[in-house]
Amino acid sequence: MTPEEFRQHGHEVVDWIADYWGRVGEFPVRSQVSPGDVRASLPPSAPEQGEPFAAIMADLDRVVLPGTTHWQHPGFFGYFPANTSGPSVLGDLLSAGLGVQGMSWVTSPAATELEQHVLDWLAELLDLPESFRSTGSGGGVVQDSSSGANLIALLAALHRVSRGATLRHGVRPDEYTVYVSAQTHSSMEKAARIAGLGTDAIRVVEVDADLAMSPRALAARIERDVARGFTPVLVCATVGTTSTTAIDPLAELGPICQQHGVWLHVDAAYAGVATVVPELRALQAGVEWADSYTTDAHKWLLTGFDATLFWVADRAALTGALAILPEYLRNAATDAGAVVDYRDWQIELGRRFRALKLWFVVRWYGAEGLRAHIREHVALAQELAGWAGADERFDVVAPHPLSLVCLRPRWARGVDADVATMTLLERLNDGGEVFLTHTTVDGAAVLRVAIGAPATTRAHVERLWTLLREGHDWLANDFEEQAREQREAEAEAVQRAQGEQERAERAQAIQQAEAAVAAPARGGAAATEEPAPSADPAETQTPVEDRTPAETPAAWDESAAQAAAQPPVGARTRGEAQTQDEQTQDERTQDEARTSGEARTSGEAQTQDEQNQGEAQAAAEVGQQD
Ligand SMILES: Cc1ncc(COP(=O)(O)O)c(C=O)c1O
Numbered sequence: 313m314t315p316e317e318f319r320q321h322g323h324e325v326v327d328w329i330a331d332y333w334g335r336v337g338e339f340p341v342r343s344q345v346s347p348g349d350v351r352a353s354l355p356p357s358a359p360e361q362g363e364p365f366a367a368i369m370a371d372l373d374r375v376v377l378p379g380t381t382h383w384q385h386p387g388f389f390g391y392f393p394a395n396t397s398g399p400s401v402l403g404d405l406l407s408a409g410l411g412v413q414g415m416s417w418v419t420s421p422a423a424t425e426l427e428q429h430v431l432d433w434l435a436e437l438l439d440l441p442e443s444f445r446s447t448g449s450g451g452g453v454v455q456d457s458s459s460g461a462n463l464i465a466l467l468a469a470l471h472r473v474s475r476g477a478t479l480r481h482g483v484r485p486d487e488y489t490v491y492v493s494a495q496t497h498s499s500m501e502k503a504a505r506i507a508g509l510g511t512d513a514i515r516v517v518e519v520d521a522d523l524a525m526s527p528r529a530l531a532a533r534i535e536r537d538v539a540r541g542f543t544p545v546l547v548c549a550t551v552g553t554t555s556t557t558a559i560d561p562l563a564e565l566g567p568i569c570q571q572h573g574v575w576l577h578v579d580a581a582y583a584g585v586a587t588v589v590p591e592l593r594a595l596q597a598g599v600e601w602a603d604s605y606t607t608d609a610h611k612w613l614l615t616g617f618d619a620t621l622f623w624v625a626d627r628a629a630l631t632g633a634l635a636i637l638p639e640y641l642r643n644a645a646t647d648a649g650a651v652v653d654y655r656d657w658q659i660e661l662g663r664r665f666r667a668l669k670l671w672f673v674v675r676w677y678g679a680e681g682l683r684a685h686i687r688e689h690v691a692l693a694q695e696l697a698g699w700a701g702a703d704e705r706f707d708v709v710a711p712h713p714l715s716l717v718c719l720r721p722r723w724a725r726g727v728d729a730d731v732a733t734m735t736l737l738e739r740l741n742d743g744g745e746v747f748l749t750h751t752t753v754d755g756a757a758v759l760r761v762a763i764g765a766p767a768t769t770r771a772h773v774e775r776l777w778t779l780l781r782e783g784h785d786w787l788a789n790d791f792e793e794q795a796r797e798q799r800e801a802e803a804e805a806v807q808r809a810q811g812e813q814e815r816a817e818r819a820q821a822i823q824q825a826e827a828a829v830a831a832p833a834r835g836g837a838a839a840t841e842e843p844a845p846s847a848d849p850a851e852t853q854t855p856v857e858d859r860t861p862a863e864t865p866a867a868w869d870e871s872a873a874q875a876a877a878q879p880p881v882g883a884r885t886r887g888e889a890q891t892q893d894e895q896t897q898d899e900r901t902q903d904e905a906r907t908s909g910e911a912r913t914s915g916e917a918q919t920q921d922e923q924n925q926g927e928a929q930a931a932a933e934v935g936q937q938d
Contacts, residue, residue, distance in 0.1 A: 321365045328369065329401065333384065336767065340744030341385045343378065350379040386767040387746040389776060392554070392582045392716075393764030396616035399676035403669030404616055414663045417651035418643045424652055427454055427667035430674065434621055437679055438587045438607070441600045444623035446652070451627050453657040454666045455620040458581035459499035460659065461606035462548065464634070466490065466503045468604065468624060469546040469575030471633035479633070483508045488545045489537045491515045493525040493560065495553040497579060509545075522711055523558035523753075525549060531568045538572065546575040551596045552583025555751040555760075556710035556718050559583075559595050566601020578602045584621070585613040586690070586714055588682045595713055603629075612715075612764050614685060615673045619666055631656040689715035689763045692773045696761060699777055705784045709753045715763040718753060721784050727791045730757040736783050746776050 313321070353375050383394045414423030431452025435444045444450045455461045470478045470488065490513050492500050504513050515537065518529040534544050547569050549560035562578065569576040578584075578599060584607025587593045599605065604624045609615040624630045635656035637646070645651045655661050677685070693715040700706040700719050707720045723732045734750065734757055741747055749760050759780075763773060 317365075324365070324369065328372070333767075336382050336384050337386050339377070339380075339382050339385065341382050341387050341747035342741050342744070343381045344744075345379045350375060381747070384765060384767060385747070386765055386769065386772040387776065388765045388768075389761045389763060390747045390749040391760075392611045392762050394610060394617060395612060395614045395764065395766055397614040397673060397676075397766060399672035400614060400616045400619075400669045403672030406672075407665040407668040410665060410668075412665050414665055415655040415661050416641060416643065416646060416653040418645050420665065421651075423663075423665040423667065424654055426665075426671055427654065428452070428652060430667045430670045431621065431623070433674060434609075434670070435623060437674075437682070438584060439590070439593050440605060440623060441602070441625065443600075443625040444605065448625075449627065450623060450625040451652070452621060452623040453654055454618075454670070455606070455622045455658060456618045457499075458497070458579060458606045458608050458620050459502065461604075461620050461622040462497070462499045462577065462579060463503035463506055464622065464630065464658065465548075465575070465577040465604040465606070465624075466500075466507050466509075466546055467633040468629040469577070470507060472575060472626075472629040473543060473545050473573065476632060485510065486512070487543055489513050489515050489534075489542045490545055491517050491530060491533065491547040491574070493517050493519050493523075493550070493553075495519060495523050495525075495555055495558055496548050496550055497554050497581065500548045500579070513545075519558070523553065523556055525560040525565065527561060527564035527568060530565060534568065534572050534574065544572055544574045546577055548577050548579055549602075551578055551580035551599075552586075552714060552716075554582070556753060557583060557712065557714050557716045558710065559713065561598065562596055562601055563598025566598050569601065569603075575603045576601050578605045580605060580607045581620075582608065582611050582716075583714055585609060585611070585682075586686050588613070588679065589686050589690075592686070592690070592714070609670060609673070612686065612689075613673070613682060614677060614766060615669055619670055627657075634658065685766070686715075689768070692768070692770060693717050693761070693763045695770070696763070696773055696777060700780075703781070705781060705788075709758055717761045717763075718751065719759045719761060719780070720753070720756060721759070721780075724788065724791060724795070726795060732787060732791065733757040733759065736780075736787055739783050739787070740779055743779065746772075746779060 382388060384396060412420040412423050414420045414427070417424045428446045428451065431454070432445050432447070435452055442448050444452060446452070455464065470483065473488070488509055490500070490504050490509065492514060494516050501511060501514055505511060515533050517533055518526045520526050530547065537544055547565060549562055549565050551559055551562070553560075562576075566576055568574075578596070580587075580596065583595065584605065587596055602625065604622070606620055606622045609619040609621055610617040613619075635653075641655075646653055654663055674682070690713075693712055697708050697712045697717045700717065701708045705722055707722060708717060709720045710718045712718070721729075721733050721736055723729045737748060737750055737759055749762075751758050751760050761776065
């Protein structure tokens, strides 16, 4: 493609994106394709000859769009947001156009220095400690993801706690411990696995009623581990947990970490960028205790993936863990120690010029624009929580300091609440106007409404609220109808059983009466003999109604009444039905937990995480007992 061709097609692509943003609200939010549909619409082999650009663009509409879930849709309320924006896309386009590889300062000084500078700006905008600035002992770097940042924090912590020994010897089993809560993102456990510590090294610290890590429980666990000869390495505190945006209390966790020489890593993947707003900074009071900190501009700060902002208070621990200098990378600036080489701050060697898009975003919106973006979503979430809190159909189940609201629909007694909630979720998502995800809180299914797409306005949140209520009403009526039908069927079954019992009793009474009449006729001892069973089946099958009513023993009334009080054979009593339902619900919850393990999402992962971490902890405890 010549530069002139690029100019022409580049304009077409930019037009396409602008058109897409203009009409994104018209698509069903969640892609409606089935597994394999996208691949089935592609040729089995790559083209032998190059194709016209128009043909490629046509397939964008034909193949890609139908298979796209529209994260920029104003009705996207799932997981956490994944913002993009004009300046972000244009910055990224320029980065792609420049095509630089910023692994070392010398390979493109602007890539390194712009990144250092923008990360310093952002540290200031988020009011992070001075030590995180490049002018202090630490500094910031753009990583690909918070998952990656969590791993890097652990590697730096291991380097510090082992005084560099892990570089040479690696890690020994049963030596180090890492502290999380059941609400911590699963990537921390993954980091422990990758770092060679294994899941057994993970300690799951108890949470309080708001699902925040308990400082007392943390201190107790660390003390117990130290007493047993373990070396605590890292505590991962979360500001804004994935499931409910719970906030671990940094100001209380920090001193405990310091007392035991443990690295405090703060995972603020979603929530951290919100502290661009001064009134939200209290959420991370105590952040000055942190040794490292991660937040994703690619979630909620108008910057396209990937743009994780990662800071450390002591860059020497980080570069100590990751620096390696093969001969071919040597250069005068590095040798002089005068520059930062970002390859020593990350896993990979190569790196894109990601600071460009951040630079564009921060300059285009300015601090004020970024604050307005966050404030708008937080305000919308508070409104939604207010509406739901005042509505008898929903409970707001967890604190909602930011833009995530967790709603538990209320259902009538006897309705399997989890099934009903998940049915409501599917119904809403199938409708195409909105997209939500779920989590579990206290073991019960809950709807997560994460407000944060740049295109979402109050009207979209109002529409979501209408759909939630309509969906709830529709399902509640449906369940009521089902329950009514079931009650009627049960009553009918009871009646039928009662009738049968009555008929049987009457038949028996008639037989006894007939036998009594026949006995004197036969006379003497024969009268005391049992009547011979009738050889004629028709006689015993004759409908009781056809028979002449006979005198019945007084006891008949009583036994018929008892029969009526019994449930019909095969019919479940209400109590039994409920137990059965609870059992089914438990089985289903376990199935869901298994399913969520196969397709981890920010919200779904939590169930699996809790399970994994619970198992990890159980395994760890067993190990300790051994
Ligand atoms: C608290 C937390 N940490 C880490 C992550 C992982 O983020 P990333 O996709 O940047 O790896 C998430 C994702 O939602 C998260 O909520």
